[in-house]
Amino acid sequence: MSNKFDYRLKMVEFAKMHNISGAAREFRATRKTIRKWLYRYEQVGLKGLKDKLKIPKHIPHKMTEENEQIVEDLRKRHKYRWGAIRLKNRYKLTPSHTAIHRVIKQKGLIKPKKKRWRKRRDLRELKAKYKAFEKNQIDVKDLSDIYHYWPFMRGLKLPRYEYTCRELSLGACFFAYADENNSTYASLFAKYVAEHLRSYGINTATIQYQTDNGSEFIGNVNKRIDRLSAFEKTLKEYDIHHGRIPPRSPYLQGDVETFHRIVEDELYATEDYRNPTEFLGKAYAYLLYFNYIRENRWRDNKSPLEFLRERAPELDEQVLNLPPIRLEMLLGEESEGGYHVPGSVKFWQGSREVF
Secondary structure, three states: OOOHHHHHHHHHHHHHHOOHHHHHHHHOOOHHHHHHHHHHHHHHHHHHHOOOOOOOOOOOOOOOHHHHHHHHHHHHHOOOOOOHHHHHHHHOOOOOHHHHHHHHHHOOOOOOOOOOOOOOOOOHHHHHOOOOOOEEEEEEEEHHHOOOOHHHHHHHOOOOEEEEEEEOOOOOEEEEEEOOOOHHHHHHHHHHHHHHHHHOOOOHHHOEEEEOOOHHHHOOOOOOOOOOOHHHHHHHHOOOEEEEOOOOOHHHHHHHHHHHHHHHHHHHOOOOOOOHHHHHHHHHHHHHHHHHHOOEHHHOOEOHHHHHHHHOOOOOHHHHOOOOOEOOHHHHHHHOOOOOOOOOOOOEEOOOEEO
């Protein structure tokens, strides 16, 4: 969840709200470093906080296109067998053998070799160290591009957007629905989940929510630093840490994106609905199935419930039971100053029985 981009963003925001010297003391950095990231942010926005490529923009001694074409023709003439050193020595080519090899590689003139097997980085060990509900990823899924779901959405006025929270340690998910994708509904969803976790004794100050840089989470990109979006205000109200990923880096939201693919295949692309009530009922049944029964073969064929029993046995198992709702129904209660979270339903009796 921690990344350099989010750290630099916090550094810049602090410097804009206070001053450069204060930011240097707060983040234990030099004033020169603070000025550098502040300047880049003011010039190009969020993209300026990403690492820049260190390759030179102009290389005076770079091989000309004519010489590159000669190397390509010679390589093809010898059936891709002659290497850079042999071509240079045989034809007295001016460029160095490393430059010739670069051309051969960039032009795709190397016969593909059998890839050496490399062990894939296993994130399961890292996630196992997290506490239950400590780290979470939140994202919004647009359901209108699902071919099977779209006719029901139009005919029955079903919701277009799914707001999703994926917990990383257990792999559990919570989700809710709305007709619009904006910061108001994102804040309602964040509060809905936070109130649920708090009702089971979980300190929200220990929770971290990671999101992308969508306007539903951060508001207008050009807004003032000290003006928080509705979503950010909700997280501040519950002392929840908000982490943001760099622009165009959806792989850092891999867990919640994986759930979006799974729920589309197993729910939206297969189920039919007669009315909105049946839709919410099937969505609730799927949430119970996913959190209590469905085994994840990438996580030792265990369900989130089994991980909960192993890693946080002190928590009530009903913490995984949060009914999906239409977030519009919370707008009235929010304006009245109250907030209602549906009471937990006692449905789990035994290992595989649902009541």
